[in-house]
Amino acid sequence: MFGHSCGRGRLGLDETAAGGVPLAPDGVPFVGHSLRLARGRAMYLQGLRGRGDVVEMRLGRRAFYVLNSPEAIHDVLVTQSGKFSKGMLFDRVRPYIGNGLASSDGPFHLRQRRIVQPAFHRERVARYSEMFVEVAGARVGGWPAGRDMDMGREMRELAVAMLVPALFPFTEGSETGRAIGDLGARVSRDLGVLVRGVLRATILPPALAVVPTPGRRRFLASAAALRRLAESAVRQARSSPESHGVLALLLAHEGGMSDEEACDEMLTFLVAGVETTSTTLSWALHVLAGNPGMADRMSAEARAAEPGVVTPAALPYTARFVHEVLRLYQPLWFMGRRALETVRVGRYEIPRGAEAVYSAATLHRDPACFPDPLRFDPDRWLTRPEKSLPRAAYLPFGAGNRKCIGDGFAWAEMLAVLSAVTTRWHLRPVPGHRVRAVADAQIHPDALPMSVTPRATG
Numbered sequence: 001m002f003g004h005s006c007g008r009g010r011l012g013l014d015e016t017a018a019g020g021v022p023l024a025p026d027g028v029p030f031v032g033h034s035l036r037l038a039r040g041r042a043m044y045l046q047g048l049r050g051r052g053d054v055v056e057m058r059l060g061r062r063a064f065y066v067l068n069s070p071e072a073i074h075d076v077l078v079t080q081s082g083k084f085s086k087g088m089l090f091d092r093v094r095p096y097i098g099n100g101l102a103s104s105d106g107p108f109h110l111r112q113r114r115i116v117q118p119a120f121h122r123e124r125v126a127r128y129s130e131m132f133v134e135v136a137g138a139r140v141g142g143w144p145a146g147r148d149m150d151m152g153r154e155m156r157e158l159a160v161a162m163l164v165p166a167l168f169p170f171t172e173g174s175e176t177g178r179a180i181g182d183l184g185a186r187v188s189r190d191l192g193v194l195v196r197g198v199l200r201a202t203i204l205p206p207a208l209a210v211v212p213t214p215g216r217r218r219f220l221a222s223a224a225a226l227r228r229l230a231e232s233a234v235r236q237a238r239s240s241p242e243s244h245g246v247l248a249l250l251l252a253h254e255g256g257m258s259d260e261e262a263c264d265e266m267l268t269f270l271v272a273g274v275e276t277t278s279t280t281l282s283w284a285l286h287v288l289a290g291n292p293g294m295a296d297r298m299s300a301e302a303r304a305a306e307p308g309v310v311t312p313a314a315l316p317y318t319a320r321f322v323h324e325v326l327r328l329y330q331p332l333w334f335m336g337r338r339a340l341e342t343v344r345v346g347r348y349e350i351p352r353g354a355e356a357v358y359s360a361a362t363l364h365r366d367p368a369c370f371p372d373p374l375r376f377d378p379d380r381w382l383t384r385p386e387k388s389l390p391r392a393a394y395l396p397f398g399a400g401n402r403k404c405i406g407d408g409f410a411w412a413e414m415l416a417v418l419s420a421v422t423t424r425w426h427l428r429p430v431p432g433h434r435v436r437a438v439a440d441a442q443i444h445p446d447a448l449p450m451s452v453t454p455r456a457t458g
Contacts, residue, residue: 073358074392076337078399088336097226112261113405120406155279166409275442280326289450298419327364328373339351366393422455
């Protein structure tokens with residue numbers, strides 16, 4: 001996907017910025033490191049890992065402090081989290097998906113999280129899992145044998161098909177029910193345009209980010225279409241006492257959400273719950289297509305498990321496989337926080353107003369924590385389970401009070417899909433096609449054409 005991790009290198013020979021923080025190489029006047037980051041993205045951040053635990057990078061005239069060590073990342077995300085806000089990435093996304101859990105801060109974020117939390121309790125996720133198994137089985141079971149399919153698009157549409165009924169499962173024939181029935185491809189397309197547009201708005205200088213290019217116009221149209229869908233769902237939930245699902249729980253909570261707040265959360269769930277899950281599943285299928293022995297092992301495990309039960313305990317090898325996909329093919333290459341005051345992180349100082357950023361994708365390839373890091377090995381998690389790693393060395397769902405609230409939900413989706421695929425099909429990559437990683441909003445395969453052949457049922 002990108003180059004070898006070079007670990008955390010020595011200090012002292014690099015040019016340093018204020019506070020003794022090494023300065024990233026190859027900056028350009030007025031532009032800083034924007035051009036290098038736009039061209040290389042994850043590769044560029046990977047190259048900074050050898051320059052120190054904290055490295056200064058500039059986008060335009062704005063300072064970004066790249067956190068390379070697990071200790072520095074844990075300090076920012078957990079120990080001193082109260083000294084940081086969400087930062088520039090979420091400033092740019094907030095006008096389009098609102099002030100939901102992903103983008104809100106302070107007491108409002110805490111209030112919203114407490115309202116949302118019951119919708120993702122273990123008992124409710126177990127109920128959602130039954131629906132995930134049904135939806136995944138029906139969709140995967142209908143794949144055309146022997147015909148080339150774009151598995152990246154298929155995984156995104158399947159993620160939408162599982163997520164939407166959990167968010168707002170309205171009765172057939174309702175206004176929103178009819179709209180939801182035709183969601184898959186449209187929401188998939190709009191979400192893709194939205195998240196790519198937000199990334200461009202983050203990396204580009206503000207004056208360039210708002211230039212009305214055709215891509216910018218598509219971005220605004222997709223953002224508006226998704227908001228209309230969320231508004232329609234909220235109206236329907238308000239007028240339908242029999243409705244249930246995540247949206248209904250938010251509206252029914254004592255002192256619950258306003259229509260606008262609920263709409264913001266729906267957009268947040270769509271963006272967070274489709275893009276990362278579908279990208280991870282796409283990489284998982286890519287790995288399985290090249291490793292039929294792993295697919296056979298997962299198929300046997302799923303067949304031996306209790307029907308409809310998709311938990312890490314019931315599917316331990318599949319769970320290790322997912323852990324390894326989330327490590328080696330981690331889609332989140334760029335996340336961050338903004339310092340609300342001058343903060344000491346280890347022996348470095350991050351000034352007030354600066355952005356502290358980290359790359360889970362590069363962190364997960366640190367050979368100090370993951371020997372032979374470019375080797376895909378689900379069984380490495382037997383010899384070194386997640387709980388034995390240094391804090392913040394493995395961050396598939398973040399850490400601290402901002403850790404993804406839907407991690408159990410995502411696990412249930414991914415296990416349901418992988419069980420449905422491996423028990424029904426052998427995956428065949430299209431001959432001659434080389435899968436390449438593209439880092440825009442996330443690190444995803446550029447294209448993933450495959451065909452499937454039926455697996456013996458005996």
